[in-house]
Amino acid sequence: MKERNEDVRRIIDLPDTLARRGGDPFAIDVSQLLGELKGTKGDKTTRLILEAEALNSVSKVVKYQEEWVIEALRGIKIDPQLIREKLDKMQVKDIARLLARDIYPCMGIRRLSGSRIRDALDYFSLTEPWGRAQRMGSVVFRNRENTGIKIEEMDLEKEAEELYEKIREKLEDGPMDYSALIGASDNPLLTAYCIAQLSSAGRIAIRKDPLANDISIIKALEGGSLVSVAIRLPKVQNKAGRA
Amino acid sequence: MSEEEDEIRKKGLKALRLLMLDTSVQPGLKGWELRRRLGKGYADALKIATMEADRIGLKIVTVPDEEFPEEIDKARYVLQTKEPLTDPDYGGWLRIEEAAALAILIIELSIRGGVIQRDTSEKVLNKKLPIWRIKQILEKLKRLGYLTEEGALIRKGWRAEIEIDEPGFLRDLVNASST
Structure with a gap:
C-alpha cells in the first residue's frame, strides 16, 4: 500500500523534476501514469486528494509536452522561399482562414448609438423569426412612440410575389445586381424587405462577393449550406428623386 | 459577504463592463482611465474582473506601455478570447x-x-x-x-x-x- 502511494507521490513531483532537470517530456508515458493512478490506497479522503494532485501533475506534464513542441518548432529553420511560394499559391480567403485558427481577438462591444439600437429593436419586433414563418402575411400596424417609425399595413406577401414575378425571367439569364434593383425601385426599403423574405423562403438566393463587396440576386439554390448575410442598403436615388 | 468585499466585487464587474465598451478605435482601457472611473483600488477590481471574465471564456491581458513598461497606470488592459476564432468571421473589424x-x-x-x-x-x-x-x-x-x-x-x-x-x-x- 505504501509503495503504491509513493508511486503516486512520484507522479505528483514529476512537473517539478522536469522543470528542474529539463529533458524531453515525451520520455514520460502519460497513459501509463494514468493507469498507475487507479491503484491508490488508503481512506477515501486521502485517495481523492492524492489522485487529484496526481492528475493535476499529469496535466502539467502534457502542457510541458505542448510547450516543448512549440520550442522545437521555433528552432527549425524554415526556408523563407518555401513559405513565400506557399503563400503565393494560396487564395486570399484561405490565408485569412488560416490566420483565424491562430488569432485570439480582443473583445469589445462595437459602438452603437442608442437610437440605432432602438431602430433595430423596433425592426425585429415587427418581423417573424427568419425562415420560421410559413407565410409572410401582413405587417402589423404599429406606431412606435420612441422612434416615430410608422409602418402602414400592407400585404407583403403580395408585394413579394409581384417582385418575384418581375425578376424570375431575368434570373434565368443570370445574376441581377442587387444595388441596381433597389435603386430602380420607388420604395427601396420595401423592395429590400421583399428580397430578404423571398430569399428566406428559398425562392431566390443572394450571392455576396466579399472581395469586391458586390451583391447579386441569383436563382434559388438546391442543397448546400446557407448562411444569413446582413446587407446595408446602398444610398440610392429612387425614381421619386429621394436619397 | 462583507460590505468591503461587496464593494470590490461591484467594482470588478464595473471594470469588466468598462473593458467591454469600445471607447476608441483601439480596444481596452489604459490604467489611468480605469483609475478615473473606479478609483485607486482599480488593480483589485481588475483581479475580480479577471475571475469573472474567465467564467465566460475571456481573459484580461495587460499590455505594458512601450516607453514606460513598469508603470501600471500607463499599461493598456484588454479583454481577449481564450480560444481562437477558428472561422474567418472577424466580427466586422477585419474583412x-x-x-x-x-x-x-x-x-x-x-x-x-x-x-x-x-x-x-x-x-x-x-x-x-x-x-x-x-x-x-x-x-x-x-x-x-x-x-x-x-x-x-x-x-x-x-x-x-x-x-x-x-x-x-x-x-x-x-x-x-x-x-
Missing part, C-alpha cells in the same frame, strides 16, 4: 482581404527579423491585392494597433503581439495544403 494582408505581413516580418520597408510591404501584398486597397488596409491595420510605422519602416503593433499565436500560425502554414 477577409484585410486579415489575409495582416497574415502575409506577419509572415514577412517574421522572415525579415521584425522590420519591413513600407515600399517592400506594398510590393509583397501587391501579388494578391490592388495597390489602392493595400494603402487602405495598411492604414487600417495601423489604426487598429496591428502594425506600427516609423519613418518608412513597418513593425508589428501591440495588438498583433497579443492576438496572434505566431509559432502556431507558422506551423499551420507549413502544414497547409496550397490549393
Whole structure:
C-alpha cells in the first residue's frame, strides 16, 4: 500500500523534476501514469486528494509536452522561399482562414448609438423569426412612440410575389445586381424587405462577393449550406428623386 | 459577504463592463482611465474582473506601455478570447482581404527579423491585392494597433503581439495544403 502511494507521490513531483532537470517530456508515458493512478490506497479522503494532485501533475506534464513542441518548432529553420511560394499559391480567403485558427481577438462591444439600437429593436419586433414563418402575411400596424417609425399595413406577401414575378425571367439569364434593383425601385426599403423574405423562403438566393463587396440576386439554390448575410442598403436615388 | 468585499466585487464587474465598451478605435482601457472611473483600488477590481471574465471564456491581458513598461497606470488592459476564432468571421473589424494582408505581413516580418520597408510591404501584398486597397488596409491595420510605422519602416503593433499565436500560425502554414 505504501509503495503504491509513493508511486503516486512520484507522479505528483514529476512537473517539478522536469522543470528542474529539463529533458524531453515525451520520455514520460502519460497513459501509463494514468493507469498507475487507479491503484491508490488508503481512506477515501486521502485517495481523492492524492489522485487529484496526481492528475493535476499529469496535466502539467502534457502542457510541458505542448510547450516543448512549440520550442522545437521555433528552432527549425524554415526556408523563407518555401513559405513565400506557399503563400503565393494560396487564395486570399484561405490565408485569412488560416490566420483565424491562430488569432485570439480582443473583445469589445462595437459602438452603437442608442437610437440605432432602438431602430433595430423596433425592426425585429415587427418581423417573424427568419425562415420560421410559413407565410409572410401582413405587417402589423404599429406606431412606435420612441422612434416615430410608422409602418402602414400592407400585404407583403403580395408585394413579394409581384417582385418575384418581375425578376424570375431575368434570373434565368443570370445574376441581377442587387444595388441596381433597389435603386430602380420607388420604395427601396420595401423592395429590400421583399428580397430578404423571398430569399428566406428559398425562392431566390443572394450571392455576396466579399472581395469586391458586390451583391447579386441569383436563382434559388438546391442543397448546400446557407448562411444569413446582413446587407446595408446602398444610398440610392429612387425614381421619386429621394436619397 | 462583507460590505468591503461587496464593494470590490461591484467594482470588478464595473471594470469588466468598462473593458467591454469600445471607447476608441483601439480596444481596452489604459490604467489611468480605469483609475478615473473606479478609483485607486482599480488593480483589485481588475483581479475580480479577471475571475469573472474567465467564467465566460475571456481573459484580461495587460499590455505594458512601450516607453514606460513598469508603470501600471500607463499599461493598456484588454479583454481577449481564450480560444481562437477558428472561422474567418472577424466580427466586422477585419474583412477577409484585410486579415489575409495582416497574415502575409506577419509572415514577412517574421522572415525579415521584425522590420519591413513600407515600399517592400506594398510590393509583397501587391501579388494578391490592388495597390489602392493595400494603402487602405495598411492604414487600417495601423489604426487598429496591428502594425506600427516609423519613418518608412513597418513593425508589428501591440495588438498583433497579443492576438496572434505566431509559432502556431507558422506551423499551420507549413502544414497547409496550397490549393
